[in-house]
Amino acid sequence: MMLDAINWHSCFFLLFAAIACSFAVAVVVSSNVVRMAFYLIVSLASVAALFFLAGAEFVGAMQLMIYVGGTLVLLAFGVMLTARGPLVSIPTGGGQWILATIVGGSLLVVLVQTALSVGDWRGPTTPQAAAEQPANAPPLGLAMLGVRADQLDESNPRRREGMSGYLLPFEIVSVHLLVVLVGAAYLARAKR
Amino acid sequence: MNLLTQPVGLAHYLVVGAILFVAGVVCMATKRNGIGVLMGIELVLNGANLNFVAFGSPSLRADSQYAIGLDGHMAALFVIVLAAAEAAVALAIVLSFYRDHATVDVDEADELEG
Numbered sequence: 001m002m003l004d005a006i007n008w009h010s011c012f013f014l015l016f017a018a019i020a021c022s023f024a025v026a027v028v029v030s031s032n033v034v035r036m037a038f039y040l041i042v043s044l045a046s047v048a049a050l051f052f053l054a055g056a057e058f059v060g061a062m063q064l065m066i067y068v069g070g071t072l073v074l075l076a077f078g079v080m081l082t083a084r085g086p087l088v089s090i091p092t093g094g095g096q097w098i099l100a101t102i103v104g105g106s107l108l109v110v111l112v113q114t115a116l117s118v119g120d121w122r123g124p125t126t127p128q129a130a131a132e133q134p135a136n137a138p139p140l141g142l143a144m145l146g147v148r149a150d151q152l153d154e155s156n157p158r159r160r161e162g163m164s165g166y167l168l169p170f171e172i173v174s175v176h177l178l179v180v181l182v183g184a185a186y187l188a189r190a191k192r
Numbered sequence: 193m194n195l196l197t198q199p200v201g202l203a204h205y206l207v208v209g210a211i212l213f214v215a216g217v218v219c220m221a222t223k224r225n226g227i228g229v230l231m232g233i234e235l236v237l238n239g240a241n242l243n244f245v246a247f248g249s250p251s252l253r254a255d256s257q258y259a260i261g262l263d264g265h266m267a268a269l270f271v272i273v274l275a276a277a278e279a280a281v282a283l284a285i286v287l288s289f290y291r292d293h294a295t296v297d298v299d300e301a302d303e304l305e306g
Contacts, residue, residue, distance in 0.1 A: 014200075017204070024216070043235070063241075078227050090296075101218070103221070140265055177273060184284040
């Protein structure tokens with residue numbers, strides 16, 4: 001049967017990768033800022049689907065909740081508050097397009113060549129490996145609290161020293177988020 | 193190789209991440225709308241995030257003992273949180289600029305030019 005030969009994981013990867021890339025290019029090509037916001041939402045939601053396909057279900061859920069549900073709603077409000085009359089689409093000069101295409105194209109060539117140059121990165125040797133990944137939300141939560149539950153069997157003592165978890169970065173990023181939100185509210189307040 | 197029957201590898205994820213990254217860089221360089229520049233930054237951060245998650249997944253590569261595992265997921269989570277913070281501050285700056293100048297064209301922001 002033809003259907004038995006199809007690898008559905010690869011199929012869905014191709015589908016969501018095509019959606020993510022085409023809508024990302026649509027963000028660049030479009031000059032209407034309202035449409036750009038919508039294209040960006042579709043692109044980032046398909047990136048969340050790619051996270052799920054890579055076995056990172058917690059990161060994918062966070063991408064949907066924080067990015068698509070929070071950051072892009074914030075961006076949509078910014079568009080609504082500022083997109084008025086001629087500001088909806090500000091055209092870009094032709095010379096800037098040519099320069100940006102040259103720089104972006106050469107960057108893309110370098111990155112893709114680097115990605116394809118390592119043979120071990122082209123794919124797994126055993127196709128069934130993707131099915132047997134453990135759930136990673138509990139070890140991620142423990143790592144945030146400073147315990148690396150996934151590295152308990154690390155025997156090298158020098159490597160164990162660097163595996164103290166992420167408690168300090170977690171605290172720093174929490175305080176950073178608080179400071180940033182207070183600062184944003186202060187910056188955007190109405191002047192008397 | 194036929195992608196419909198073969199498993200995808202790390203290189204495929206890296207190519208998708210590279211396309212998102214380059215789209216974001218071109219978006220940042222060409223958009224004159226301040227919010228359009230912000231959207232370019234979001235695309236760049238997502239391309240980098242996709243690479244972090246792909247390098248963390250051991251099922252995508254032949255040398256799976258070198259996968260960075262949960263560290264990649266953790267870096268992606270921190271990037272998501274920092275992107276939210278960055279978007280909040282940058283939007284506040286854009287709104288403040290819009291109130292003072294009645295435009296969001298970043299080319300108009302040239303008061304500090306020497």
